[in-house]
Amino acid sequence: MxxxxxxxxxxxxxxxxxxxxxxxxxxxxxxxxxxxxxxxxxxxxxxxxxxxxxxxxxxxxxxxxxxxxxxxxxxxxxxxxxxxxxxxxxxxxxxxxxxxxxxxxxxxxxxxxxxxxxxxxxxxxxxxxxxxxxxxxxxxxxxxxxxxxxxxxxxxxxxxxxxxxxxxxxxxxxxxxxxxxxxxxxxxxxxxxxxxxxxxxxxxxxxxxxxxxxxxxxxxxxxxxxxxxWRLLQLEPAALRKPDDISAPTKLGADGSHLAAALYHLSKMKQHDSELADEEAATCVYAQVANRLADLIDDVKEITVDYDEKRESLTAMVTGRDGTPHSARSLSDGTLRFLALTILELDTEAxxxxxxxxxxxxxxxxxxxxxxxxxxxxxxxxxxxxxxxxxxxxxxxxxxxxxxxxxxxxxxxxxxxxxxxxxxxxxxxxxxxxxxxxxxxxxxxxxxxxxxxxxxxxxxxxxxxxxxxxxxxxxxxxxxxxxxxxx
Known part of the structure; x- marks a missing residue:
């Protein structure tokens, strides 16, 4: 400090x-x-x-x-x-x-x-x-x-x-x-x-x-x-929207890169720190993020990270109240910025x-x-x-x-x-x-x-x-x- x-x-x-x-x-x-x-x-x-x-x-x-x-x-x-x-x-x-x-x-x-x-x-x-x-x-x-x-x-x-x-x-x-x-x-x-x-x-x-x-x-x-x-955050929409490889850094970049990997890592941290099963721990973390984001943005029901095993890629997904899932690529700049800061708030290692x-x-x-x-x-x-x-x-x-x-x-x-x-x-x-x-x-x-x-x-x-x-x-x-x- x-x-x-x-x-x-x-x-x-x-x-x-x-x-x-x-x-x-x-x-x-x-x-x-x-x-x-x-x-x-x-x-x-x-x-x-x-x-x-x-x-x-x-x-x-x-x-x-x-x-x-x-x-x-x-x-x-x-x-x-x-x-x-x-x-x-x-x-x-x-x-x-x-x-x-x-x-x-x-x-x-x-x-x-x-x-x-x-x-x-x-x-x-x-x-x-x-x-x-x-x-x-x-x-x-x-x-x-x-x-x-x-x-x-x-x-x-x-x-x-x-x-x-x-x-x-x-x-x-x-x-x-x-x-x-x-x-x-x-x-x-x-x-x-x-x-x-x-x-x-x-x-x-x-x-x-x-x-x-x-x-x-x-x-x-x-x-x-x-x-x-000490870092200067300059959140760039293009970096926030980009999917991550499964081996990508697990910390949110100064430009907002690795958003999906950082969120995925939070779910893995929950699994390590609790006795919850893998899927249950991930659901718990994603619900935390969704609830926090819902306080900031009206149309948020669920947040997940989609893991494509074939491509070994991670994509952040936000599901609206109507049940329609949206990938990070289709989210607004403001929503992405809120999501990045919400992840940062919940990451106790940051x-x-x-x-x-x-x-x-x-x-x-x-x-x-x-x-x-x-x-x-x-x-x-x-x-x-x-x-x-x-x-x-x-x-x-x-x-x-x-x-x-x-x-x-x-x-x-x-x-x-x-x-x-x-x-x-x-x-x-x-x-x-x-x-x-x-x-x-x-x-x-x-x-x-x-x-x-x-x-x-x-x-x-x-x-x-x-x-x-x-x-x-x-x-x-x-x-x-x-x-x-x-x-």
């Missing part, structure tokens, strides 16, 4: 400091920088998994994937910043496995990760390369947890189950020295037992975090696993951070409240302990729709707005993420925070009066989204 993110020097994110809860909606006009925040999160995720240059090239620019890595750095005029920094506070899973299948257990699950990356010119190339300037992984003590994790939660149930372990304060990864003598150290988990592994930073092609294993530093490995689990841009796209306006409720249900319940029925899962969405904003609880809403800044006499515009007044971000954060009213957000997005009337009278400080009566 990503609880706080500080960014400076990445695109138009300068001196940004954002706190997240289990569910967050970022509202702002197109082009203000909402997507850049998602790009920064995905860049951090890629840095935990790939070499520096590959991570940079995986980030989107205006034309798709990044071809000139300078475009990742903040730009004012014709000049680019020479470095960027990203710092994440997070709660990581307590246990997992490394790339060799070895078990790992974190000594503490509340951590702070910092990475500072510089741009360097190589062999006269215009785009240049990247250099690791600083990397650090430090514990957030249990005593400081209440100061760090400010979103509403139950300390005796949720926090006690999510934030575990202890550490003397010694880092897991640290940086020493300057220039060509800069050294990055990977420390043993024992807090002093054994010499740290020291690596010269100048020639490092990737972060030290991305190289960790269970034997050397299990806590750093779990930070790596947490960051690798943990981590889910980013989703403009979830209202392709959804009938009458169904937007149901969509938002589903997204909130995908996120963990911070009133209950973390466990199989309440995985450590988080959802961040963005939107420019006043219809969506009007329905988001104030505690879950941030406003992205462009502001003018001055650096060394040079003026430029950057993005700020402001919470609503009288919500937990303002009440519990001791730093100076710019707050806005929900009315200002709606005015900023130029809402249509009829939409306000349709979706008005909604909770603005907390609680669930109220579905209006639509007749």
């Amino acid at each position: 990503l609880t706080r993110l500080k960014i400076s020097g990445f695109k138009n994110l300068v001196n940004v400091d954002v706190r997240f809860g289990p569910f967050t909606c970022i509202a702002g006009v197109n082009g203000v920088g909402k997507s850049n925040l998602f790009d920064a999160i995905m860049f951090l995720s890629a840095l935990a998994d790939k070499p520096l240059l590959d991570a940079a090239k995986s980030v989107r620019d205006e034309e798709g994937r990044t071809s000139d890595i300078r475009s990742l750095f903040h730009r004012f005029g014709n000049e680019f910043d020479k470095e960027m920094s990203l710092e994440a506070e997070m709660i990581v899973p307590q246990s997992g496995i490394d790339d060799l299948g070895q078990d790992a257990e974190a000594s503490i699950t509340s951590l702070r990760y910092l990475v500072r990356i510089g741009h360097k010119i190589e062999n006269g190339q215009k785009s240049g390369g990247l250099e690791l300037l600083e990397e650090a992984l430090t514990p957030i003590s249990l005593g400081d947890a209440s100061k760090s994790f400010l979103f509403p939660h139950k300390a005796k149930t949720w926090r006690a189950s999510a934030v575990k372990g202890r550490r003397s304060g010694a880092p897991f990864i640290s940086t020493e020295g300057e220039g060509k003598e800069r050294i990055i150290k990977l420390h043993k988990d024992g807090g002093g037992g054994g010499r740290p592994r020291s690596i010269l930073a100048a020639n490092l092609p990737r972060t030290v975090l991305s190289t960790t294993n269970a034997d050397e530093s299990p806590t750093a490995l779990m930070a790596k696993r947490e960051m690798q689990s 943990s981590g951070l889910i980013c989703l841009e403009e979830p209202e796209n392709g959804i009938h306006p009458e169904r937007i409240p149901a969509m938002l409720n589903l997204l909130q249900d995908i996120a963990m319940d911070t009133e209950e302990p973390v466990g199989q029925d309440n995985p450590l899962r988080q959802v961040i969405i963005n939107t420019h729709s006043p219809v969506v904003v009007a329905q988001i609880p104030g505690d879950s809403l941030l406003m992205a707005e462009s502001i003018e800044m001055n650096q060394s006499g040079k003026r430029y515009r950057a993005v700020r993420f402001s919470p609503m007044a009288d919500t937990w971000r303002q009440k519990k954060d001791s730093s100076e925070i710019r707050v806005v009213s929900k009315g200002k957000v709606l005015s900023y997005l130029n809402p249509v009066t009829s939409e306000q009337q349709l979706y008005g009278n909604l909770n603005t400080t907390g609680g669930r989204i109220c579905l209006p009566s639509l007749k």
